[in-house]
Amino acid sequence: METKIRTRAIMVGVVLVVSILGIIGLPKNSQELKDNVRNRIRLGLDLKGGTHSVLQVQVEDAVNITADEALERLKDELKAKNIPYADVAKADDTQAKPPKHRIVIKGVPQEKGSDLQTLASEQFSDWELSRVPGDVTGWMLSLKTTAAANIRNQAQLQAMNTIRNRVDQLGVAEPTIAEYGQGDYELVVELPSVDDPNRVRDIIQSTALLELKLVQDGPYSTREAALAAHGGILPPDTELLQGQMGQNGSETWYDVNRVAAVTGRDLSGAEPAHDVNGRPSVNFTLTRDGAARFGRVTSTNVGKLLAVVLDNRVYEAATIQTQITDRGEITGPFSQQKVQDLALVLRSGALPAAIKPLSDEVVGPSLGADSIRHGIVACIVGFVAIMTFMLVYYRGAGVNADLALILNLIILMAALGYFNAVLTLPGIAGIILTVGMGVDSNVLIFERIREELRSGKPVGASVSGGFEHAFVTIIDTHVTTIVSAAILFTFGTGPIRGFAVTLTIGLLANLFTSVFVSRVIFDYVLSRREKGAELSI
Amino acid sequence: MEFFHEPKIDWMGIKWYFIAMSIALALTGIISMAVKKGLGYGVDFRGGTVVYVKFSKAPNLDAIRKELDRENLPNATIQGYGLPSDHEVMIALDLKTTTESAALDQGTRAIVAALSNLFGQGPAGRVDFNNASPQTVSDHLVAADPLGLSSKGFDTATKSYRDLAEALVSFRNSPPRSGLIGDFQELSSVRGVNEGVIATLKNDFFLSSFAVKLTQIVGPKVGKDLRQQALYVTLAGLGAMLVYIWFRFELSYGVAAVVATFHDVIITLGFSLYLIRKSR
Numbered sequence: 001m002e003t004k005i006r007t008r009a010i011m012v013g014v015v016l017v018v019s020i021l022g023i024i025g026l027p028k029n030s031q032e033l034k035d036n037v038r039n040r041i042r043l044g045l046d047l048k049g050g051t052h053s054v055l056q057v058q059v060e061d062a063v064n065i066t067a068d069e070a071l072e073r074l075k076d077e078l079k080a081k082n083i084p085y086a087d088v089a090k091a092d093d094t095q096a097k098p099p100k101h102r103i104v105i106k107g108v109p110q111e112k113g114s115d116l117q118t119l120a121s122e123q124f125s126d127w128e129l130s131r132v133p134g135d136v137t138g139w140m141l142s143l144k145t146t147a148a149a150n151i152r153n154q155a156q157l158q159a160m161n162t163i164r165n166r167v168d169q170l171g172v173a174e175p176t177i178a179e180y181g182q183g184d185y186e187l188v189v190e191l192p193s194v195d196d197p198n199r200v201r202d203i204i205q206s207t208a209l210l211e212l213k214l215v216q217d218g219p220y221s222t223r224e225a226a227l228a229a230h231g232g233i234l235p236p237d238t239e240l241l242q243g244q245m246g247q248n249g250s251e252t253w254y255d256v257n258r259v260a261a262v263t264g265r266d267l268s269g270a271e272p273a274h275d276v277n278g279r280p281s282v283n284f285t286l287t288r289d290g291a292a293r294f295g296r297v298t299s300t301n302v303g304k305l306l307a308v309v310l311d312n313r314v315y316e317a318a319t320i321q322t323q324i325t326d327r328g329e330i331t332g333p334f335s336q337q338k339v340q341d342l343a344l345v346l347r348s349g350a351l352p353a354a355i356k357p358l359s360d361e362v363v364g365p366s367l368g369a370d371s372i373r374h375g376i377v378a379c380i381v382g383f384v385a386i387m388t389f390m391l392v393y394y395r396g397a398g399v400n401a402d403l404a405l406i407l408n409l410i411i412l413m414a415a416l417g418y419f420n421a422v423l424t425l426p427g428i429a430g431i432i433l434t435v436g437m438g439v440d441s442n443v444l445i446f447e448r449i450r451e452e453l454r455s456g457k458p459v460g461a462s463v464s465g466g467f468e469h470a471f472v473t474i475i476d477t478h479v480t481t482i483v484s485a486a487i488l489f490t491f492g493t494g495p496i497r498g499f500a501v502t503l504t505i506g507l508l509a510n511l512f513t514s515v516f517v518s519r520v521i522f523d524y525v526l527s528r529r530e531k532g533a534e535l536s537i
Numbered sequence: 538m539e540f541f542h543e544p545k546i547d548w549m550g551i552k553w554y555f556i557a558m559s560i561a562l563a564l565t566g567i568i569s570m571a572v573k574k575g576l577g578y579g580v581d582f583r584g585g586t587v588v589y590v591k592f593s594k595a596p597n598l599d600a601i602r603k604e605l606d607r608e609n610l611p612n613a614t615i616q617g618y619g620l621p622s623d624h625e626v627m628i629a630l631d632l633k634t635t636t637e638s639a640a641l642d643q644g645t646r647a648i649v650a651a652l653s654n655l656f657g658q659g660p661a662g663r664v665d666f667n668n669a670s671p672q673t674v675s676d677h678l679v680a681a682d683p684l685g686l687s688s689k690g691f692d693t694a695t696k697s698y699r700d701l702a703e704a705l706v707s708f709r710n711s712p713p714r715s716g717l718i719g720d721f722q723e724l725s726s727v728r729g730v731n732e733g734v735i736a737t738l739k740n741d742f743f744l745s746s747f748a749v750k751l752t753q754i755v756g757p758k759v760g761k762d763l764r765q766q767a768l769y770v771t772l773a774g775l776g777a778m779l780v781y782i783w784f785r786f787e788l789s790y791g792v793a794a795v796v797a798t799f800h801d802v803i804i805t806l807g808f809s810l811y812l813i814r815k816s817r
Binding site for chain 2: 184358362491
């Protein structure tokens with residue numbers, strides 16, 4: 001009997017020591033003690049401070065861009081393959097969910113039909129070619145649903161990567177960027193302890209689509225003036241874009257080519273710099289292909305204006321003096337901070353589609369400190385109250401329960417550290433709940449022991465009987481609660497997960513402490529007690 | 538000590554009284570939910586904007602309301618929060634105002650602008666220490682170099698001042714100051730601070746009397762998704778419980794357990810609407 005108790009006691013001792021080491025490490029002084037604890041217990045956003053945003057990637061934009069590109073390509077190919085047509089235009093079904101993208105070609109002569117079919121199957125494999133009912137010269141290209149879905153998924157993935165890129169460049173520690181929700185192309189971005197949440201938000205959500213477009217006409221002072229100059233109809237393949245606001249709030253409008261000579265994809269680098277007047281600006285360099293294309297465009301258009309367009313706004317329109325190949329400059333009313341952010345965002349690449357913020361939460365760091373203090377106070381108050389009750393109600397056995405409870409909490413905190421789990425404010429609530437539910441197991445056992453004693457059984461048999469019979473019930477209560485916690489963990493986010501984690505670990509630890517450790521303590525007490533003495537319970 | 542010495546209560550005999558009481562309590566819960574039109578959702582279920590602000594002294598709520606009206610937010614809810622000695626205020630905008638603005642965070646920016654106008658004005662050129670980030674504090678300390686660390690090299694000096702700035706901000710954020718300090722002298726107890734540091738801070742910074750503790754902006758879609766998810770999780774939990782108890786005992790026991798739990802939840806939700814004040 002003695003050896004069995006000793007072995008078991010050693011096991012409990014080992015668990016205790018490992019757990020304590022897990023929480024405080026091997027500190028050399030009290031400062032190191034505090035630091036160790038702070039490092040091992042990871043705090044959630046609600047205790048540390050930071051931002052939590054849910055963003056929706058507007059994936060339809062990406063599909064629209066692909067459809068537009070296909071339209072342009074189709075026109076070029078029809079010309080190249082000598083297939084005459086009267087009209088080529090988009091004819092999307094926007095009512096459908098998700099929208100169906102279609103291109104309608106009118107006026108294709110009968111004999112060119114097979115050529116068109118060959119062209120479609122070779123160059124437009126993501127589209128399905130069909131005839132237009134009731135029109136012998138009409139054909140329709142519909143974007144395949146799988147291709148469209150692919151574009152949408154790719155857009156979401158690319159947006160995630162671009163955002164991750166930008167966050168890395170900002171130097172935010174331990175960010176979380178992940179998919180969120182059920183299939184609506186939502187992302188969650190969590191950034192702990194950010195210095196300036198507004199600036200970070202702007203950087204992450206800026207589309208940063210850079211385009212260099214030839215200016216056909218401009219500047220005009222209003223949109224109407226620009227239209228009027230062309231008799232109400234713009235020249236083909238051009239669009240009107242607005243420029244910077246003037247000092248007195250005046251507008252400038254340009255008529256630019258729709259298709260850009262060079263886009264952000266051709267950038268090989270972007271750096272903050274200063275322009276000729278010493279104001280902050282961004283210098284960018286182009287890749288080889290981009291430079292070649294840029295060279296072609298600038299050499300054939302010397303004397304015309306080239307517009308630097310960022311997110312569909314003209315930042316400047318400069319005259320092309322000579323052929324430019326591999327570099328350019330963006331100027332504007334920028335602050336030093338703004339050019340650094342702009343260069344960062346250009347370097348990370350444009351977002352494939354706009355990002356729409358759906359929710360945003362910013363937890364200030366002082367709130368976190370408050371919450372931790374309130375949480376610790378609640379823990380201590382709850383703990384002391386329960387310990388006192390157990391002592392009063394169960395006397396000697398109450399000491400047993402209290403020791404088991406203390407070990408339970410130590411194991412819980414250590415497990416959080418070892419699993420690198422995150423402690424959140426609901427997590428602290430989970431710890432307090434573990435205290436209440438944990439002592440519940442001891443109550444079940446002790447009451448059963450009391451029943452056994454009342455029915456006249458000797459002390460040893462009563463204790464064994466108590467543990468045996470209560471065990472199954474303890475398993476039942478713990479399993480049902482852990483199952484609920486598991487469901488919360490699977491479907492919950494952030495703080496709720498913290499609650500599920502602390503509750504689950506606490507209950508598992510409780511199975512150990514209330515059944516094994518309490519039993520060891522009882523066995524020890526029984527082995528030291530004189531025969532025939534009463535058990536303090 | 539024992540509460541009940543061998544209790545012999547005829548539970549089944551008086552079951553009708555208990556059934557009646559259960560039904561009455563559950564009905565009370567349901568009625569209170571109907572009266573309050575819903576489950577007392579917080580902002581993360583309901584949607585909208587909420588900003589929690591702490592002030593160094595009791596703020597004039599009317600002045601805040603007038604300033605918010607000027608910022609075009611006439612429907613803002615302003616109410617005190619927590620203990621009166623904490624001087625904390627909650628400012629909320631409903632879902633309609635949040636969705637109608639051009640940008641999602643326009644409401645919070647307007648609220649912070651209004652508060653800055655009222656409580657955060659300092660001498661021109663100075664930064665508000667109570668709302669400054671460690672980076673800002675560090676930048677100013679590096680520039681002024683009150684500890685004379687420039688001789689140790691740029692990197693060492695920057696790191697030391699960054700650590701000092703973090704310690705200062707941490708001190709400001711911890712209770713009982715909780716984000717607001719009233720006087721720069723309070724910082725003298727932080728390790729590494731001397732009179733030179735305090736002088737630099739007094740020169741470059743001022744102390745506003747408010748600090749934003751938490752902002753939450755929840756769009757309609759996120760709110761709706763969360764409500765739906767909460768419902769599914771609850772039903773899944775009840776279902777799992779049913780299955781486990783059925784498996785361990787009998788189906789009727791499982792149903793009984795689920796009905797009992799459901800009844801508890803209804804009562805809790807119903808009564809909490811009246812007993813728990815609007816909280817985070």
